[in-house]
Amino acid sequence: MKVLVVGGGGREHALCWAISRSxxxxxxxxxPGNAGIAEVADCAPIAADDVDGLVRFCGEQGVDFVVVGPEQPLVLGLVDRLQAAGIRAFGxxxxxxxxxxxxxxxxxxxxxxxxxxxxYGRFTDPEAAKAFIRKMGAPIVVKADGLAAGKGxxxxxxxxxxxxxxxQVMVEKAFGDAGTEVVVEEFxxxxxxxxxxxxxxxxxxxLVGAQDHKRAFDGDQGPNTGGMGTYSPAPVLTPELEAEVMxxxxxxxVRGMAAEGRPFTxxxxxxxxxxxGPEGRPVPKVLEFNARFGDPECQVLMKRLKSDLLAALLAASEGRLDEVELEWHEDAALCVVMAADGYPGSYRKGTEIRGLEAAAQVEEVTVFHAGTARxxxxxxxxxxxRVLGVTAHARTIIDAQRQAYTAVDLIDWPEGFCRRDIGWRAIERG
Structure with missing residues (x-):
């Protein structure tokens, strides 16, 4: 099959890495890909949100199947356009x-x-939102309704x-049009x-569960980010709890979206x-739904997946999930994100990264690229x-943590930083 993956981040590198084995x-x-993705796939210089350009490329190259990584092209209707052109797509x-x-x-x-x-409450009027906040009290959560690159x-x-x-959100438009409406919800x-x-x-x-670290600095301190690292399995997600979540x-x-005439594939x-919960029993509540793989969660999922990813995604796109039974490595995977100094605020671009070859030689380590160019x-x-996702696969979380940081320490990038405590919750649980 001729396959196109849309996107250029760490998630897409992990997807390409897994699909390349099919x-x-x-x-x-x-x-558009990136420097790391170029090692396993041919990169086409088309932006992920250039729907016309992507559909045209698929037609010219005879692409059989498209895997859409980021949320923006999904919301823009890339899958609809591909389907109208007779091209199968996952998303x-x-x-x-x-x-x-x-x-x-x-x-x-x-x-x-x-x-x-x-x-929760939904509001398009700032004063009505403030009245709801005063009624609910604090702590409380304010969310921009639309896409805000994980920062809303x-x-x-x-x-x-x-x-x-x-x-900030509704009047000063800190997140642009994404803040025209807000959701205010219980903390x-x-x-x-x-x-x-x-x-x-x-x-x-x-699939399997994971836990990520959103805060920029050790000890879950500092501003929220798109994710500074992750690991799988997540000890809090026991098999019983995973069954309850399903x-x-x-x-x-899934049933509700189908009933609404919006079947979710x-x-x-x-x-x-x-x-x-009662008697110490854990109770899961949904904070949000996303319509794609997480980043950096995708990196650890792909390291643990034993099955053929391409076959599974193709079956889902064709309504054949009853034929799919996924197999996973029992071992753990852990990903440490290396980010540019200043992230999630302003940061320098164009700094050189050295030592990637040495890092990739560490046992069961894959360095996924999230924001690189050659x-x-x-x-x-x-x-x-977020520039690199140094991802290790090992018998336990603590072993994977040790391997990942061994690789991190071989990377020579003075203008970058990472958290040094990825996986602490799992390790603390023993």
Whole structure:
């Protein structure tokens, strides 16, 4: 098969790495790709949100199957356009991708389907949002309704802070049009986890769980980011809890979206908060749904996957998930994100990264590229905020952590930084 992966980050590098191993594969492209992806796929210089350009490329190259990585082309309707052109694709249509494209729509779906989630309100008027905040009290969460590159969620510890957040999002347009509407919701205090399932529109198959680290610095300090590292399995997600998440969170949404005339085909990524329930029994609540693989969660999932990823994604796109039974390595995987100094704020681009070959020689380590380019003279340059995902696969979380940081220490990039405590929750649990 001729396959195109859309995107140019760490998630897409991990997807290309896994797809490249499939016996079904004939040729693999990635658009736009990056320096690391170029080692396993041919990179096409087409932006991930250039829907016309991507559809045209597929027609010219005779692409059989497209795997869409990021959320923006999904919300823009890339899958709809590909299907109209007779090209198979893995990912939701624009109507189904609204689960991620609009937090308000997503919360309404959860409410209608009876999925456990935080109490909330939707607002297009700043004063009405502030009145709701004063009624609810703090801490409280303010979310821009639309896509905001993972930065549109503000956790506010006081009513005054929340009212300032409303002004920033709705009046000052800190996130542009994504903040025209906001969702204000109850603050849930528990342990976060990420849960993934693949859906073919009528049924879903669970993947393995993961936990990520959103704060920029050790000890979960500093600003929220798109993710500074992750690991799988997540000890908090026991087999019993994973079964409950499928029963109470995933399956109702798959049925509900189909009933709405928006059948969801693709990856359902549930951001969960695990709360203490009666008699100490954990209770999962959905914080958000995303319509694609997480980044950096995808990196650890692909390291643990034993099955043929391309075959599974193709089956989902064709409504054949009943034929799929995924196999996973029992071992652990852990990913340390290396980011440019200053991230998630302003950061320098174009700094040189050395030592990648040495890092890749560490046992069971793969260095996934998230924001890199190769200069004409062959040097690898940093082009993004999150730049590398140093990912290790080992018997236990602590072994994977040791291997990942061994590789990190071989990378010579003075202008970068990383957290040194990825995996601490799992290790603390023993």
């Amino acid at each position: 016996p079904l594969l004939g040729r693999l492209w990635c658009a 939701p249509t624009a109507k189904a991708a609204e689960l991620e494209g609009s937090k308000g729509f997503m919360k309404d779906v959860l409410d209608k389907c009876g999925v456990p989630t935080a109490a 969620v503000l956790i506010c510890m006081s009513v005054e802070e929340a009212e300032i957040a409303i002004n 849930l205090d528990g342990e976060e986890a990420s849960f993934f399932a693949i859906s073919d529109g009528t049924r879903a198959v669970a 029963r109470t969170c995933i399956d109702p949404v 693709g990856v359902l990524f549930a951001g969960l908060m695990i709360l203490p 200069a004409e003279d062959g040097r690898i340059l940093a082009t993004g905020g």
